[in-house]
Amino acid sequence: MIGSTVENPIYLEAHQKFRWHTFKNLDPESLFTLFTQAQTDSDNLTTFEHMKQLGSGAGVFAQFMKGATFMIPTPKLLEQVVQMIDKIKMDDRDTKGDLYEYLLSKIATAGTNGQFRTPRHIMKMMVDIMQPTQEDTVCDPACGSAGFLVATGEYIHDNHPDWFHEQDFRTHYNNSMFTGIExxxxxxxxxxxxxxxxxxxxxxxxxxxxxxxxxxxxRDQYSLILANPPFKGSLDYDSVESSLLKTVKTKKTELLFLALILRMLNIGGRCAVIIPDGVLFGSSKAHKQLRETLLSKHKLDAVISMPSGVFKPYAGVSTAILVFTKTNNGGTDNVWFYDMQADGYSLDDKCSPIADNDSADIVKRFKQREQEHKRKRKRTEQI
Structure with missing residues (x-):
C-alpha cells in the first residue's frame, strides 16, 4: 500500500548509491573504487563481490558466480561500459536477454570441447515444433549457455501469457520446470x-x-528434452555410466547422449535433438544398434535434415534434428522427413540474413504431418 513500509527492500538507505540512476552518474574513479575496494556498507565487500551474492536466497546466480573475477582494468573503460549500457532502452522485457545473447555469440571459445553454439533461430524452431505444455519438465543435458531453456521460456511468454495468471504455474516455471546439466x-x-x-x-x-x-x-524424470550435445571433444570413457554402454557400446558422444536422453525421459516424454548425419548413416555396430533402438522400442516421429552451413563459422558439419517419443514399446509406423534447404541465413561464415527460410514451413507441416501422406511429392531419382 502507498505510504506503508516496504518489507525486505532490495536497496537499504546505505545502498542507494548502487541504484542505477545514481550509480551511472558517478565519476570514473568513484565507479572503479566501488568495484575494486571493499565497502563498509556492503559487508566489507567490493560491489562486484556484493553483486555475486545477490539472489543467493532464491536463485542459482550466486552459486555459479563464485569463481567470477572483475576483468575491467581501468576507471575510464568501466565508465565507457556504464555509459554504453545506459544508452540501451530497457523498456522491453527481452532487451537485456537479447544483449546478453549477442555477447554470447562473440565468445571466442565457441567450438571447443565439441561445443557449438546453437543458432537462436534453430532453437526457436525446435521449441515451436515441440510446443511445450504447462506441465512439462524441460531438460537440456548439455545445456551450455542454457539457450534451449531460455527459448522454451520465451515460447511460453509469447504463446501462453495467460498461464502466468496462475500461481501454481508461476511457481513451477520459476523453480521446477527447467533443468540444465553442464x-x-x-x-x-x-x-x-x-x-x-x-x-x-x-x-x-x-x-x-x-x-x-x-x-x-x-532417469525417467523429464517430459521434454531439447539438446544439441557435443559431437566431438574429449571423452573419459572409463567414467561413462554403465547403463549407457549397455544401450550402445561406443566412444561416440552423440550416440551416448541419445542413450542418455532415452534414459532421462519419462514414458511419453518427447525429445528434439541435433545430431550429426553420421547417426543416420553410420555403419558401425553402435550406430545400427542405436537406430534399431529408436525405431523398434520407441517412436521416431521426424528427421529434419539441415544445411551443412547452419553452424558456421564454428563448424561446417552436416546435421539433422531427430524428434522422437519414449514409449518402451515401439510405435514407429511413419517417420516424417524434411530436407531443409534454407534457414533464413547465408550458409557461409558471414551468416547474413536472406529471404529463403524453411523454418515456418517445417513447423507448420510438422504439426500437420498426419496429413502428409496425402501430399503429392515430386519423383526423385532412385539410387
Whole structure:
C-alpha cells in the first residue's frame, strides 16, 4: 500500500548509491573504487563481490558466480561500459536477454570441447515444433549457455501469457520446470545469468558430466528434452555410466547422449535433438544398434535434415534434428522427413540474413504431418 513500509527492500538507505540512476552518474574513479575496494556498507565487500551474492536466497546466480573475477582494468573503460549500457532502452522485457545473447555469440571459445553454439533461430524452431505444455519438465543435458531453456521460456511468454495468471504455474516455471546439466563451470555461470536475465528465477542447474556415473540416478524424470550435445571433444570413457554402454557400446558422444536422453525421459516424454548425419548413416555396430533402438522400442516421429552451413563459422558439419517419443514399446509406423534447404541465413561464415527460410514451413507441416501422406511429392531419382 502507498505510504506503508516496504518489507525486505532490495536497496537499504546505505545502498542507494548502487541504484542505477545514481550509480551511472558517478565519476570514473568513484565507479572503479566501488568495484575494486571493499565497502563498509556492503559487508566489507567490493560491489562486484556484493553483486555475486545477490539472489543467493532464491536463485542459482550466486552459486555459479563464485569463481567470477572483475576483468575491467581501468576507471575510464568501466565508465565507457556504464555509459554504453545506459544508452540501451530497457523498456522491453527481452532487451537485456537479447544483449546478453549477442555477447554470447562473440565468445571466442565457441567450438571447443565439441561445443557449438546453437543458432537462436534453430532453437526457436525446435521449441515451436515441440510446443511445450504447462506441465512439462524441460531438460537440456548439455545445456551450455542454457539457450534451449531460455527459448522454451520465451515460447511460453509469447504463446501462453495467460498461464502466468496462475500461481501454481508461476511457481513451477520459476523453480521446477527447467533443468540444465553442464560440466563446464564457465558455461554454467553464463547459463545461470542468461536464465536470470530472461526472468527464470530458480532453474535447476547441475554442474556435472551428464554421461558420468555421477548422473546415474537421473532417469525417467523429464517430459521434454531439447539438446544439441557435443559431437566431438574429449571423452573419459572409463567414467561413462554403465547403463549407457549397455544401450550402445561406443566412444561416440552423440550416440551416448541419445542413450542418455532415452534414459532421462519419462514414458511419453518427447525429445528434439541435433545430431550429426553420421547417426543416420553410420555403419558401425553402435550406430545400427542405436537406430534399431529408436525405431523398434520407441517412436521416431521426424528427421529434419539441415544445411551443412547452419553452424558456421564454428563448424561446417552436416546435421539433422531427430524428434522422437519414449514409449518402451515401439510405435514407429511413419517417420516424417524434411530436407531443409534454407534457414533464413547465408550458409557461409558471414551468416547474413536472406529471404529463403524453411523454418515456418517445417513447423507448420510438422504439426500437420498426419496429413502428409496425402501430399503429392515430386519423383526423385532412385539410387
Amino acid at each position: 560440466f563446464d563451470s564457465t558455461m554454467l555461470r553464463i547459463g545461470a545469468m542468461n536464465l536470470q536475465l530472461h526472468g527464470i528465477d530458480s532453474p535447476q542447474l547441475i554442474g556435472r558430466d551428464a554421461l558420468s556415473e555421477a548422473n546415474a540416478e537421473t
